[in-house]
Amino acid sequence: MASWFTIAKWELMRSKLKFDARSIIMLIIALILVIVASYAASQTGMSMNQKIYLVASSQPEVQPIIETDQRFDHMLVDRFEASVYYEYGADMAIIGNNVYLSDTRKAASAGDALENTFIEYRELVLTSYNDVNNTHPVWVTVHDLERPQDFQLTGTEDTIDEISRGYNRTAALENVPGGKEGGSGDGSVRTGSSTISPEDIEALDAMEGKTFFERQTVSTPSNFNPPVPFTAILYAFLFIFPIYFVSQFYSTSLMDERTNRKGELVLIAPLRSRDVVIGKTLPYLVITMLIQAAITLYILKIPSTFADVERILLVLAAILPVILLFFALSFYSAILSRSFKELTFASVFLSVVISGYLFFPAMFANIHAISSISPITLIVRLIEGETVMWNTYIFSTLPFYLVAAAVYAFGTSIFREEDLFTQKSISSKIIDCFEMFLSYRYGSVFFLSIIFIPVVYMTQLMLIVMLFNLPVPYSILAMILLSALAEEIVKSIGIYTLFKRKITDITFKNAIRLSILAGAGFFVGEKAVAVLTLAPIASSAFGTVMTMGALLLIPLLLHITTVIINSLVMYWKGPNAYKYAVVAATIFHSIYNITILREMLL
C-alpha cells in the first residue's frame, strides 16, 4: 500500500474523531436554522431597506400603493399636518395630486423610489386584468448577435476569443435567429407578427417570475433590463463557499500537527514529506470535489444524455484548479503562520484576494472577453449551455494549476522539522523554500524566475481589478509601478537568497553572472506566457503594460539590467540592503515602461 494512502486514512479517522456527537448535533441544528432563516428571508424582498423614507400624505387613496413597498414609512394625516411634517423632516408630502419632495439627496432618491413603486403598482393592477393585448401591448425580444470584437490589435487575424467561440462571418450569418421574414430562433416568438408567446396572463407571470439562473430574452419595456450578469456572482458564491469551509479544516489540521509538535511522529516515520503532504491533502480534496459535484448536479439536474455528463465533468474540471489554488495557499499559510490568529487572517486575506480574482471578471461574463481570465466565467458559460474550447480552458486555468503546483512544491520542500516546529520568522521560512530549491541539482535562478512567471501574471491581473477604481492616468501609473515591483522582486529573490545564505560568494563576477541568468529566465518565461495565453487581452491598455516586454529583444536587456542594478546594490551594500535594491530596480524599470508606453500611445 502506498504510504500516502496510509496518511490519508489516518487523516480521515482523525477528523472523524473531531466531530463527536455533540458537535454534529449542534452543527445540524445550526444548519437547519440557517436553512429556515434563508427560506424566510427569500420570501421577503431580500433587502434591509425597511422604512428608510418618511412619507406624510393626506390622500388615503395613495396608501395601498405605498404600502406595497417596505421602503416607505407612511403616515396618513390631514393637509395641514402633512405640510408641517414636510417642513420638519419628512422626505415627501403628498397633498392633492402633487408629491412634494424636500431638498435633500435622500428626498430626491425617495422621489425616484416612489416613481418606481408607482410603475410596479401599475403593472400589478394591469396584470390583474386578463387581457394581455390591451394591458401589455408591447413586447421586446432580445437577440444576441456575434461579431468580431474590435479591441484587439488591428491586424490580428484570429484572436483566441474568436477561435474559442468558433465563428466567422458566414457562420454567424447562419446563426441569426430570425430576420424580418426569417424563421424565429425561439420557437414560440414569431418576429414582427401578431402572435407572440405570452398568450395569457399565466405565461406573463411565468415570464416575470423567471428564476435567477435563466436569462431574460422576452419582456415588456418596463421589465427590459440591461444585461447585468449578477447570476455569475451567485454561481461564484455557490461554488466557492464550500471551498472556504473545507480549506479552513484543512489548514487547521495542518496547524494542529505543528502545535505541540504533534506531527513529529509522522516526520520521524520512514515517509517522504511529499507522501505526507499528499496524504493529508487528498481526503479534503476528494470531499470538496464531492460537494462541488453535488452542487453541479443541483444546478444542471440529473444528466440524461452523454452531452450532459460531459458538461458536468467540464464544470468540475473548471473548478478543480480553483480548489487546488485555495488548498495550496492554505497549506502554505498553515506552514508559515505561527499562531491560529495569524492563520485565520492569512486565510481570510487570501480567500478575499482569490475571490476578487474569480468574481470580478465573471461579472462581465456576457459582456467582455477579458472575463475569461476567471474559471467561474467558464462555469457560467457551461451552465448557460455554451461550449468552451480547449484554449479558453487553458487560458483561464493554467495559471491556477501552475501557481498551485509551485506553492505546493515550495511548501513541501520546507515540510521538515526545523521549519514546522520552530518559531522561525515568516520571511526566513520563505527564504528557506528558495534555498531548498536553489540547492537542488538543477535548481538555478534561471528556473526560479520562470517558476514565478504565473505568480506575477496572476498578481498583475489582480492589480487590474484592484486599480480599476482609480481614475485613468493614476491607475495606469500605479499599475506600472506595482507590476514593475512584482517583477523585480521575483527576479532578484533568488540572488538575494544565494547572497544572504552565503551559498554563493558575493563577488562582482557572481552578481553579474546570476543577474544575466535570472533576467534571461524571466524573459523566457514571460515570452512563453505571452504566446500561450495573453493574446485575448493583449491590446487593452492594461494588457499593454503587462506584455509590452514580450515584443522585442530590448526587454531581455531591460530585465537583465534591472537585476544587475539590484544585485550590484547588494554587492556594495550587503544583502541586507535588499529592500533598497528592489526599489532602485523598480524605479528604473518603471521609467523605462513609462517611456515606452508614451511612445506607443502618442
Place this chain on the structure above:
Amino acid sequence: MSVRGNSCRKMKTVAKKEFKDLLKEKTFILAIVIQLFIASFSTFLVIGLTSFYDPTALGDVDIEGVNIGVVGTEDDELYKVLIDNNVRTYLYDDFIPAYGDFFDRRIDAIIVTPLGTAGGTDLLNVDIYLPKSEIKATVVSLQLKEPLEEYEQSVRDVRTQRLPGYSPIDFNIIERGRFASSTFFEFVYVALLPLLVFTPAFISGGLIIDFITEEYERKTMDLLLASPASLLEIVSGKALLAILIVPLQSFVWILLLSMNRISVNNSLQILLVVTMIAAVLVFSSTMIAVFFRDRGVAQLLYSLVLIFLFMSSYLFTNSPLNLVSRLSINSITALESWTWTGIYLLLAFVLYVATILVIKNDPDNI
C-alpha cells in the same frame, strides 16, 4: 470592592497581553488590509452599479457614439419615439443590409419595429439585436429603455381605455432640481455602510475563537489557569479586547465614507449599536469556543450562526443593519432608535450572563 477591582485588573492584564500579541503578529494590520480590500471591492461595485443604472454617471463613455439601425418605415410610431429621444438612428428597409453594417461595426444594434399600430388589437413585438459579449450591448440597452417605455406608454394610452374601470395613477412628483438614483442611494446606505461598519464585528467574532482555542490546543490554558486569574477573567479579558477594537475600526470606516462625501448622521449612536452587536457576536463565539475547544468546529459553527443572524435580520424592521441604515440617514425617531439600541444592549448583557454560566459550568474551571 477590592475583590472586584482585582478581577478587573486581571482582565485588563489579559486584554493588554492579547493586544500586544495582536500587534506583534501584524495580524491586526492584515485585518485592516482585508477591510480596505473589501472596500475597494465595494467601490468597484458602486461604480459598476451607478454606471448600469444611471448612465449619465458614465462620463467617459460616449453614449452619443452608439448608432442604432432601425428596420422599418418612417411612419413607424416607435421610430418617431426614437427620433424624439435623440437616438442616433439609421433607417433600413430590410434586415440583411442592416446586419451587414452591424457586422462591419457601422451600427451597434438593430431594432426591428413592430408591424401593428397602437390603434390595433395585436401585440406589438420589438426585436432588438445586440452585440454579444460587448459592453456596448449594455450601453444600448440603457439608451433604449426610456424610449421603449415611452412607446409602451403611448400604446397603452390608447389601449387601456378599453379596460373596464381602469384609471391610471395620477400623481405628479415635483422635483426640486436634484436628481438621485434611488438604486445608488440605497446601495450606499442600505448595503455598503452597514456592511462596512459591521465587518469588524464579524471579524472579532472569529478572532475570539482563535484567542481561546489556541490556549487549549497549545495546552497553555492550564498554565494561565495556574496564574491567579480565573478562567472567567481570562476569557473576559480576551472578549473585552475583541469587542473594544470593533468601534475603533468602524469609526475609521465612517470617517473614510465621510471623506468620500457620503455623510453619516448619528455616528456615535451607530458606533454604540455596532459595539453592542460586536458584544453579541463575541460572547456567542466565546461560548462556542469554550464549549467545543476545537478551532475548526468552532469556526464552522460560528460561520453558520453568523449566516443565520444575517438572514434573520432581513425579517424585521430595525434589525441591526436596518437600524444603522435608518440612523445614518436620519429616518428614525430618537425614541424608536434608542429603544432598539436598548434591546441590543440587553441582548448583549443576556449573552454575557450566559457566557458566565457556561464558564462556571466548565469542568476545567477552578
